[in-house]
Amino acid sequence: MRVLVLAGRIVRQFLRDHRTLALVIIVPSAVMGLLAYLVDEDKEPVTVGLVQQDEGFEAAPGLRLDLGNRLAEHLRRAPGILVVEADPEELARRLGDGAVAGGVLIPAGFSRELAGGSRPRFTLVLEGSVPSVNAQVQRAVQQAVQSFLSDLARATGTDVSPGPPVQLDLEFAHGGPDLATMDYFAPVFITAFVFFFVFLLTSVSFLRERSQGTMERLLASPISRLEVVVGYLLGFLVFAGVQALVILGFSLWVLGVSIAGSAWLVLLVELLLVVGAVNLGIYLSFFARTELQVVQFIPLVITPQVLLAGVIWPVETLTPVLRWLASVMPMTYAIRALRAVMVRGAEAPAVVGELGFLGGFAVAMVALAAWQLRREAL
């Protein structure tokens, strides 16, 4: 009976804690729903550039073969990619800044060589910095080639001769097959660890400041609200900085991850992310009364970012609603910027948009935290 008394009390306490109840019910369904969607193959297409230089071939008088365009047609119908026409320079540039996930190059003479049975080559260039996107593009292009070939076989009434009649050359704009998986994920680890720890530590210590009464004492002193926020920021920057250096150093020297671009740019991205995370922590800690409630913010703040910010599943392949969500998450921009710098060797001007968002997020969070602190008291 005493056991039941105890159990009854726990149930009663949970029923009173509406926030925990909501989390217990909502979080598993939301996360599972998201995951189910994310692991599903059927996602929004990624953009692939197409350079079609084949001019067709007059096989016999009145019989014109336009095989390059036929292949392009199959590519356009392939699921998972969105084909845009480009010229070679444009394609190279857009692969360079990561605007397209890949490019298909159908060379001049494709029709002639194929008609002549000399196994023409054409090229698929993968952008290279995100493995799952590489796979998605590769799969789509191979599907298109397959359907193109079977179409061709049906039209000519011939069997597919031994060995495929075309050759697909695979190239990588960045990284490439020799790029270790860790190279792709190092930017994620740097981003996620820094954001997670800084957010958690700040919100817990700020909460403690309030629960142990020292916040009251701070507010009664001549220190201004903004000074409190900035002081917290500087204190946590020291820790976040050390942590960032540890993660970076471990990635570089122990895991052998390579940084194609500037390490200073990597640190700048982290710095902006930390400023945002510290102040988001301060702001949200006002909505928690206990450390347990702070921990409950993790599924709200951290989990969606890990799932949606392009850690494994690229933002571009998400449905519009989720893509919009991802577009307001700081980790999306941090990961994108770090991948650009670390894998593609991008310079500062190339990631100025990402830096701008992270800077804006940081400033907004400082303002929000200071404002909340003002509301809390005078």
Added chain:
Amino acid sequence: MALVAQADSVPAVTVRGAVKQFGPVRALDGVDLEVPAGENLGLLGPNGSGKTTLIRAVVGVLRLDAGTVHVMGERLPSRTVAGRIGYMTQSAALYEDLTVRENLRFFGGLYGLRGRTLTDRVDEVLALVRLEARAGSVVRTLSGGMRQRTNLAAVLLHRPRLLLLDEPTVGVDPELRRTLWDHFHRLNRDGVTLIVSTHIMDEAERCGRIAMLQAGRVLASGTPGQVKAEAAQPDLESAYLHFARTQGLDDGTAPMPRRRHRRAGRRGRVG
């Protein structure tokens, strides 16, 4: 209402029409209060009568729904005046994982104390509360009484002209309680204005003037003698009950004496 004529004509604290609502509870319901500089005022009332809310409004950490607070002639909120106020919170508001000295240096720093001055002031308040020997101890390892003394030391560092003490002797053994009150009286003699909240009647007797609070309103105020005389009661406890009854403020707040017995028991335990 001021009893002692003060050379300093600007009152330490002037509260006009203070109203503060917390959800369904009206913590302050139109409080007017004037505290002349150098006074020693006791705020008397049961738990939930609005003592802490009133103190927080005077310290400037609480935004009133209506009414004004002036401290030393300046309307709150004012950061300049914040540097001249000391606020001892009800429970020891200290950083548990820092030492006594580190805590004191931090709080001194908030008030702009630096270098030699800060070091001297820290030594000074440590001596005052007799904690020199434990200066290097982490607060977590201190007893309740030591924490409370550290808490007091922390508000004296910047030599405030107005000191607000929110139930400073709760959970404190009788001996320390006496020591603390000796400190308070000495500070008051040195010209520091004191506002002390309490629900312990014999503490209220030590104050120059008392204001009795119930349900966010001032029931009565004056010297302990005046209040007792006005109520025609032999002690403050009966006087409080008399005012609570005659002013018809039945808010369900437990009357004084029962609280007092419970407190007495708790004091015995904590000692």
